[in-house]
Amino acid sequence: MPATHSSTKVVHAVCSHDCPDSCGVLVTVDTLTGRAVKVQGDPAHPVTRGFLCGKVAKYLDRVYSPDRLLYPMRRRAGVAKGPLRQGEEAIAFERIGWEEALDGIAARLGAISGEHGPESILPYSYAGTIGQLGYGSMDRRFFHRLGASQLDRTICSTAGEAAMLSVYGVKLGTDTEDFRHAKMIVVWGGNVHGNNVHLWPFIEEARRNGARLIVIDPYATRTAKLADWHIAIRPGTDTALALGMMHVIVGEGLHDAEYIAKHTHGFEQLRETLPEYSPQRVSGITGIAAADVVKLAREYATTVPALIRVNYGVQRSENGGTAARAVAMLPCVTGAWMHRGGGLQFSTSGAFGFNGTALRMPELMQASPLGREANREARTVNMVQLGAALTELSDPPVKALFVYNSNPAAVAPNQNAVLRGLRRDDLFTVVHEQFFTDTADYADFLLPATTFLEHKDVQGAYGHHFAQLSQQAIEPLGEARSNVWMFGQLGQRMGFAEACFRDTEDDLIDQALDSDHPWMQGITREELERKGHVRLRLPCDEAGTYLPFSGDGWFRTPSGKAEFYSEALAARGQEPLPVFVPNPESRHTAAAQSYPLEMLARKADNYMNSTFANIPTHQAMEEAKSGVLEMNASDAAPRGIADGDAVEVFNQRGSLRLRARVNLSVASGVVAAQLGWNKLAAGGAGVNVLTSERLSDIGGGATFYSVLVEVRKA
């Protein structure tokens, strides 16, 4: 018998990592010690269904990691910026108090703004947390009021978003729970089992009822291995495959003429281009047998309901916007939107109508020096091109960088340029973080951030339709503070008199929910606090089914229909129709003579981008793939490379030491390596030394998946 009785409480939180699933998480807290003792998936949440992914099931190892950054710190005088080994942090940084940190930062930012103008200050954040408050609220107010450069947050999905908007005018997709009704599911450029695992049970349910799962991916992911059919397409050639499918579907009269006539725009122009995409030509481009192109097209057009889960792999290349456009058009050709369990899901985020304007207050820019004195908005910097921004930008150059919710030293492309920029002595860098990341090693001031167990937030999702409230489960560890608190405090130190810098988390949640979006009507903080999750008030048919794009009124394009042909793109000098163009770095271009291998710089199944890469539990789960270059025997043999050999992977941007793993994960001509922390990699460099800052065709997005390299035995 235990000598003491402990009591516990269960708190509803939401996993705030950048994942489509936005799981409801039940945190069990020991009320005597205040310590979280257990996390589990909320069984009442219809998509979470009581389980968490492998990463977050072991979340307490991260929250209570001995390596957490717990106190504000300042770089010691004279210590150069650069990588620190674990445990060396105290050599570079000294502990200070929050007062001193906030005052010091406010003074420096004020001085830099005065000397170089406020646009010399660049915020850099992404989706370390996707809570509405933590992702973008007080921080944006702060930078707007300051007049700092604006950041275009393009590193993940903007090519695909622009694609969806060009075809549909709004980012809506098939309901996650309706995947169970599909008879054919095509996972196109997505690793559902690794990255979006809460969709998996619905796919499995559909398969038990006879559905087939087809995965289109150049890499044999664990999703692909579990599929009925894995189509190992060559990277960057999805446009050709989608158009080849349309060639067959329309050629054989399998299209839905009624849907096309009623709900689409530009079909005749599209049809005129289809002769160029014969299965034979498409086969030459994609590496997929012509007979398989025909088979896929027929199966897709004749199976009802057929559902496409198109993920981000398709759109992270130079022609990725067009590729996502072409794929997104398929259900319009076949009318798959008309059937429950049919259609397409890219992101469900467009169904949420949080009041972003109230949270972020762009009007504060008018009160900044730029607004007051020059009557203009601050310039915008594309986050993908951070390296160039830090090393080449002038008028004004970037003199201060404020990083939060992101680890750009590891995740941003063209890493050597990024690190050159971060190393600059004349760059003032602040990093708000939970750990001593690769980016933290370059900070002048380092501030401790809370995890989602330690602050309150409200959250939507990009893989389901539930709004959720995340309660604070435990007190912040050490002196960790939330993004909201930190930026509010800093605003006050800068002398910003506006009351909005004193808003509390509850104020902000109420503002986020004060929305005129019809699907958010009546959703209040009180209801969310009581229920944890609330389904959006989605419009449904008589049978209660949410069927986006199944009738008039759904499309938000200029024509009011789904657009195969986009006048809006044409007006911007872009291709109005989807056309296959090879990526500049692909086997189809001259660049392949120097660097013949197409590289997939992939995410790890058990990390979240670079997050978790430093946690021993998670490292153990990824052991087999860390520091590894996967390659096909047909590429290894001519280079004299055997399984297990040390290899150098290189291109015009950089070079990397890895260990060859000769296997069947990739086809001939393709290699794959994983994202992680640079300083934990054998040679101290991460995979992004090889990736490029070039942008996608539409949406200005990242192009991590179109990279050419060469490999030699080290």
Ligand SMILES: Nc1nc2c(c(=O)[nH]1)N[C@H]1C(S)=C(S)[C@@H](COP(=O)(O)OP(=O)(O)OC[C@H]3O[C@@H](n4cnc5c(=O)[nH]c(N)nc54)[C@H](O)[C@@H]3O)O[C@H]1N2
């Ligand atoms: N475990 C885990 N989960 C995560 C993340 C993580 O790092 N780890 N990251 C989160 C984030 S930020 C995001 S954006 C989502 C992304 O989730 P997904 O959309 O699944 O994204 P990726 O893994 O980037 O890419 C999916 C697949 O696309 C393939 N691919 C690459 N190039 C091409 C191509 O040209 N054509 C086709 N058809 N496929 C291609 C890749 O091999 C990869 O397996 O996952 C989130 N969830």
Ligand SMILES: Nc1nc2c(c(=O)[nH]1)N[C@H]1C(S)=C(S)[C@@H](COP(=O)(O)OP(=O)(O)OC[C@H]3O[C@@H](n4cnc5c(=O)[nH]c(N)nc54)[C@H](O)[C@@H]3O)O[C@H]1N2
């Ligand atoms: N080679 C390659 N590069 C990639 C990708 C790829 O597939 N391959 N994927 C790209 C994609 S899709 C994305 S989305 C980006 C992701 O890039 P990032 O958004 O930079 O993602 P993470 O590596 O997860 O880093 C997030 C950081 O935020 C911190 N953090 C978490 N919560 C909070 C908080 O509440 N406050 C503060 N201040 N910090 C917090 C975490 O500790 C973590 O270090 O990476 C991109 N880079």
Ligand code: SF4
């Ligand atoms: S990372 Fe994704 S799957 Fe894992 S708990 Fe968080 S939301 Fe759920």
Ligand SMILES: [Mo]
């Ligand atoms: Mo992402």
